[in-house]
Amino acid sequence: MRLKFHIVSLAILYLLLTGTYVTAQNVLVSGVVKGVGSDETLIGVNVLLKGTSIGTSTGFDGDFEIEVPPDGILIFSYIGFQTAEIAIANRSIVNVVLEFEASQLDEVIVVGYGTTKKRDLTGSVSSIRAEDIQAVPVLSADQALQGRAAGVVVQETSGEPGAGTSIRIRGTSSISAGNEPLYVIDGIPMLAQASDISSGAAQGPRLNPLSTINPNDIASIEVLKDASAAAIYGARAANGVILITTKRGKAGQTTVNFNFYQGWQNVRNPYTLLDASQYAHFVNEANYYAGNGRVYDDPSKFGKGTDWQSEIFRTAPMSNYELSFTGGSENIQYAISGAYYQQDGVIKGSDFTRYNFRANLDGKVHPRITLSNSMMFSHTKSNKILTDDNAAFDGGIVTAALSFNPMLSTRDENGNLILKNYAVDNDGNPIDGTQLDDEGNVIPESTLNTFANPLLKIYDSSSESKISRIIDNFSITFNILDGLDLKASLGVDFSTSRSDQFTPSTSRPAGDSFASSGSNSTFALLNEYTLSYNREWDKHRISAVGGFSAQKTSVSALFVNAIDFSTDQFGYYNYATARGADVITNYPDFTFLSWLGRVNYALLDKYLFTFTGRADGSSKFGENNKWGFFPSGSVAWRVSQEDFMSDVNWLGDLKVRMSYGIVGNESIGPYLSQALLVPVDISLDNNLTIGFEPFLFPNSDLRWESTRQFNVGVDGSVLDGRFGFTMDFYIKSTFDLLLTTDVPFYTGFSSVFSNVGDLENRGFEFTLRSYNLVRDLKWNTDFNISFNQNEITSLAGRDNIPNSGGLFGIESWALLKEGEPVGKFYGLVTDGIFQIGDDPESVPRFQASPPLTPGDRKFKDLNGDGVIDDSDRAFIGNAQPDFSFGFINNFSYKGFDLSIFIQGVVGNDIVNFNKFLIERENTTSNITLDYFANRWTPQNPTNEYPKVNADPAIIRRYISDAEVEDGSYVRIKTITIGYRPPANFLKKVKLADARIYFTAKNAITFTKYSGYDPEVSHFGQSATNMGADLGGFPNTSSFILGINVGF
Amino acid sequence: MTLKLKSYRSKVYTSRLSRSLLLGCLVISLLHFTCKDALVENPKSALTPGNFYITASDAQLAVNAAYDHMGAGTNNSDFGGVYFNTYYSLQALASDNGKAGPQNEPNTVQLDLFRHDPSNTFTTDIWEDCYKTISLANIAISKIPDIDMDEQLKNRFLGEVHFIRGMMYFELVRLFGDVPLLITPTEDLSLLTIERTPADEVYLRILADLEIAEVVLPFQYSGADIGRATKGAAIAYLARVYMTLENWSQVAEKSSELIGFGIYNLMEDYADVFKIVNNNGPEVIFATQFTLNNNAIWETSQFNVRTLPLALNRNSLSWELPTLDAYNAFDIMDRRWEVTFQTSFLEDDGTIVNFDPHIFKYWDQEAEPSASSGGNDFFNMRYSDVLLMYAEALNEVNAGPTQEAYDAVNEVRRRARFADGVVRNTLPDLEGMTKQSFREAVWLERRFEFVWEGQRWFDLVRQERLKSRVEDAKEEVTVDIPKHNLFPIPQRERNINPNLTQNPGY
DSSP, rough: OHHHHHHHHHHHHHHHHHHHOOOOOOEEEEEEEEEETSOOSSSSSSEETTTTTTEEOOOSSSSSEEEEOTTTTEEEEEEEEEEEEEEEOOSOOOEEEEBBBGTTTOOOOOOOOEEEGGOOOOOOOEEEEHHHHHHHSSSSSSTTTTTTTEEEEEEOOSTTTOOOOOESSSSSSOOOOOOOEEEETEEOOOOOOOOHOOOOSSSSSOOOOGGGSOGGGEEEEEEEHHHHHHGGGGGOOTEEEEEEEEEEOSSSOOOOEHHHHHHEEEEEEOOOOOHHHHHHHHHEEEEEETTTOOSSOOOOGOOOOOOHHHHHHHOEEEEEEEEEEEEESEEEEEEHHHHHHHHEEETTTTTEEEEEEEEOOOOEETTEEEEEEEEEEEEEEEEOOSSSSSSTTTTOOHHHHHSSSSTOOOBBTSSOBEEEOOBBBTSSBBBBBBBOTTTTOOOOOOEEEEOOOHHHHTTOOOOEEEEEEEEEEEEEEEEETTTTEEEEOOOOOOOEEEEEEEEOOOGTTSSEEEEEEEEEEEEEEEEEEEEEEEEEETTTTEEEEEEEEEEEOOOOOOOEEEEEEEEEETTGGGGGGGEEEEEEEOOOOEEEEEEEEEEEEEEEETOOOOOOOEEEEEESTTTTEEEEEEEEEEEEGGGGGGGTTTOOOOOOOEEEEEEEEEEEOOOOTTTTTSEEEEEEEEEEETTTEEEEEEEOOOOTTOOOOEEEEEEEEEEEEETTTEEEEEEEEHOOOOOOOOEEEEOOOGOOOOOOOOOOOOEEEEEEEEEEEEEEEESSSEEEEEEEEEEEEEEEEEHHHHOOOEOOOOOBBBBOOEETTTTTTTEEEBBBOEEEETTTTGGGGOOEEEEESOOOTTTTTEOOOTTTTSSSOOOOOOEEEEEEEEEEEEEEEEEETOOOEEEEEEEEESSOOEEEEEEETTTSSSSSSSHHHHHHHOOOOTTTSSSSSSSSSSOOSSSOOOOBBTSEOOOEEEEEEEEEEEEOOOOOOOHHHTSSSEEEEEEEEEEEEEEESSOOOOSSOTTOOSSSSTTTOOOOOOOOOEEEEEEEEOO | HHHHHHHEEEHHHHHHHHHHHHHHHHHHHHHOHHHHHHOOOOOOOOBGGGGGGOOOOHHHHHHHHHTTTTTTTOOTTSSSOOTTTHHHHHHHHTTSSSSOOTTTTTHHHHHTTOOOOOOOHHHHHHHHHHHHHHHHHHHHHGGGGSSSHHHHHHHHHHHHHHHHHHHHHHHHHHHHBOOOOOOOOSSGGGGOOOOOHHHHHHHHHHHHHHHHHHHOOOOOOOGGGTTSSOHHHHHHHHHHHHHHOHHHHHHHHHHHHHHHHOOOOOOOHHHHHHHGGGTTSTTEEEEOOOOOOOOOOOTOOOOOHHHHHHHHSSSSOOEEEEEHHHHHOOOOHHHHHHEEEEEEEEEETTTTEEEEEEOOOOTTTTTTOSSSBBBEEEEEEEEEHHHHHHHHHHHSSSSSHHHHHHHHHHHHHHHHHEETTTEEEESSSOOOOOHHHHHHHHHHHHHHHHHHHHOHHHHHHHTOHHHHHHHHOOOOOOTTTTGGGOOOOOHHHHOOOOOSSSOTOO
């Protein structure tokens, strides 16, 4: 709360300093506002005198009256229509016809080192405005992009508050150098690699760097998609560029806004697992097929038992408070805001808190000198819960909850949490190594698996992560002469993070406590000089920008971990009590130097040309390849401006675009080209000493990945702008792919990093915006759809490259292969179930497996050699979708508004690794009711699910199509109902604006996927390991109630 | 236009504010981005080959690194080096000596039941760690000759890494048969398609490496160097290589040479061999060094965690257990039986914990009461091994056991009669035996002496009785010969290099 008081007092100070007074002799001006192409008058249009806060709105007949100076300018703005600026020019009657927004040719688009009008655009750019970003209450800007822009596929990889998303602009164009776009916030290219920002010392996924920025501070997001648009960012542009522009103050309009919402989240679709008595049945039957005796004589006496999922999940609240001030005088403008966001995770013990502060100031200190400063500060704090599975180490909380024995109570009779996943005896007591048999000997402990009680993680393991970040960009613009500006800017992105994590001895299978702590400080300095020139004469219009940019990033990281603390009491607060604390320090730095230039030329407002080039030098690459040049060119033809089109009245605007260029991808860590030597500890005669060994394969030719991109597009609008559309077709060919490929261990290394391979993305995007109803009942529709096809065109002679994301000891479950897309799953093909009467000798089986018995699963012997092994694997799924779409319908009637946002991804598959736990025939884990109810039995000779068996003969090391599921989904991403009280009521209560709303997010999802949520990626943003689901923090559905108030 | 520009100029250049702002920007810029070296990487927290392999101290650090991946394997993806845990566990599991514990760990179970496949992590880890060690030895062997330093020390360093390389290839060739033979540092990707080198050729390289080591290595070290490879280690390994090759006259010659040095002795009591204080004692010819030290995590040995019973109130997990066949094979008065196995334990609070037989020989209860880690070294070569090799070789070279052969084996048996200062009336000296009965007596002696010391599978394969012994000890297991005389080439390697053939049967 204290923060908000500071904001208020600062704002008041600014108001006092910058208040403006209108002193000219005023006249009364009146008029009527209509919508284009009809006689319909528009009610409630905002009418404002430019540069002041003097304004009114139109009445029931679209009429208005206002007292203003005769030489003033009136601004007319209305939702769904373009804003118009009309000079009064000594008139007393000003009638206005507003154009539909869909054809907003004069809309200003941010394009990197400058802006352009939409009409002049030759490249492919999607623009998302503030009201669309704010339409969905989200934690970070990347989430707001979901379903909003054609060609931009956003996936929430985890439901953990503050977790990262995975964004693919026009497909997967890199295999291992990263596929995330470059984010540029107010001119500063962001360090978006989580590793640059957070220390990652706490276990679990790292936080999303963009979660440090309040999405409501954003004025617009532009997505630069093709090479023409993106090439101004050269070696970092191959995955597209996302430009984020924050709100700035405007002269005269003083607005104060307060926003608040409160929401509740729930796990969308928990698994239905066996309860205690069902599980006891399962154990009995599995032991029967294993040739053992009955374990439980009366399974039904165990009742429901413990539902471990409901023990760890909860309904989690979240809330958001924001206060913002914008305004200013002719010379100084400000936009200041503060926000507080708090969200609990649906897994108990997890939360996320964020404090934001932003101050954007612009000042004209001299008629030709403008100073600008954009400053953002944020502090985030989160408590994390280890959700990833790592069975060999601790086990994740979700996998543990899924696999835990429902017959087991969460606590023992003394009220202490049960430690492990114990089996229980016939009396329901855990077999935990404390019981004696008749002869007084200890009955050996019996556990289902090595997982620790998931509740131990909630109640005993603490894991905290904090990040503070300041982003500031200061610039001076010298207007050297009309049309020629020199801009010098200095930007800083500074962050510090600290993560701590402790796992007590009780919650580790080996009984040794573990702690890790890390701190990371990142300082990035950006210095840029640009010269820009704009001129118009006769039939020509030219704008050009050129400049120099340098960015240096220095990271200092300190990481400590230790095991076996002498007491669990201190947690991570006292490393002196541990045995063998390991300290790791790291001081990477990297530098980026660039020369850049762009020329736009328009002839007769019909023929448009853009040429862009950027030369980038990066310290990260091999000494032979430090500099690269990235050129692009594009042309556009505004067909609708031609004389021969002047009779085509239904066509508002038509533009054809074509572009070609090369952009790069340099998102790799520093020093990868060098054969660095690292220290290793060795023992000699009970003393430690050190040695040095190389740990990277050297590669002095290491260079960026390059992408050639060809794009053709058409923009148009018809029926007076009532329908606007954009479509694009593109081919992106990426070469010099940076790949970490496994090398045989006999080389002394496990992998090498080098430029090998090519891949290609081809796609089609279509966007439509239409105003279906424009009278009292308004209805407009946004629709976008994008298709992308991905293909690996060369692996530089390698037959294939298996992935290495081993889970449960399963190897190479996805495979890169020429002619196939990235993300193809590779595994065995099931062949039904071995039935009674089948001939055991004729059915192929694993080499080490005994002959099959009825109820065993069969696999196809694809190579026909009579044995099932790794050479019987085939492609059994694709992690990449065929297409994705967003479909938004906004309705409003009087003060009510309704927005329905449907979003979908179609054609992708998911490997549900959870099935290796909960659809497993043996009793080392709980299983799903679906499996148990439909398992093979002599009475149910199904071909879907094998019989249960406590002692399966074989450990399967490959995935099969039994674990691959269709991941397509269509979901009602949000439904929002809002109400805005009438203007006269607001006036009465002295409010400028007010709105209350209710939003349901992810409320309804149509999918065949059986897991928690089809939006999932166990390996986060990884391209080679995409499409895996295991444990993880489930995505949620939520309900939000909010209010916005403007003063 | 020009007029405007002029007037503007005068304004701007007289504006102190803007001038200082512009200057300020430029200065900051220049401070941080002097273009010349801006793109050159100078990592602050790591060495590069350009600034390493120059001094005698660099040479020592390069040699030390090769030892790391035999023991702790600090930077290994799989945690632990060759002899950290997988090696001796594999030798026990894939034999009549050991079986998988209650953890039901799939890789352990596979080896126990002889169902191991090419993806078994134990064999893959041993392969990886052996080759990592070889690659580090190769770097040292190629870089050290050019370092300007004391020649004697240089030769000793080279001797150490030749010994290590020979030893690693010896492990590989015995476990996997034909293996890729690499003797120079890895510098490019041309290695990705090489084929397996015939075992005969690998053995020639092993002998050559050990012979270099034999010549240049010292008998003993002092101070901080204790634990490094010695002349004795090279000679004893030569004997072991020759034994594997059944070149018995060479085995006899090499073991006799080592016995003749007179610097190695058996400890008086078998129990003392495994006391941490005797880690580099007179019986130890070469050991993988582990440290019981507050700063050590992976540098401690894992015997106790793996072998002691889960039922103990300690950090012990029964990963692998001895078979009853091994437990019952001993004369119960044999000192080695009670040192090697325990079936009950008296806890501090007076309770007695009972359990199936577990391996207790590595637990030095006084030095390491918590058993959570261990300072015990892994004994790659003990003096009793040389005595038994000598006895076996003399029996093979001659028509039967000679007196020297009896003396050598009886020295080992005599020690087994000694317990806590008392000489027991058991294990009489061997005498009057045929060639075959003596041979089998020595084999049995090897079993009693080296339980869980990484020898059993090798011995059974060499003695051509893997199938009969294992099937006797584990009735549910079927052993395929010759398939199980080798382990499979790791699948990972074959995925990347299809030119690597697989061993028959896998």
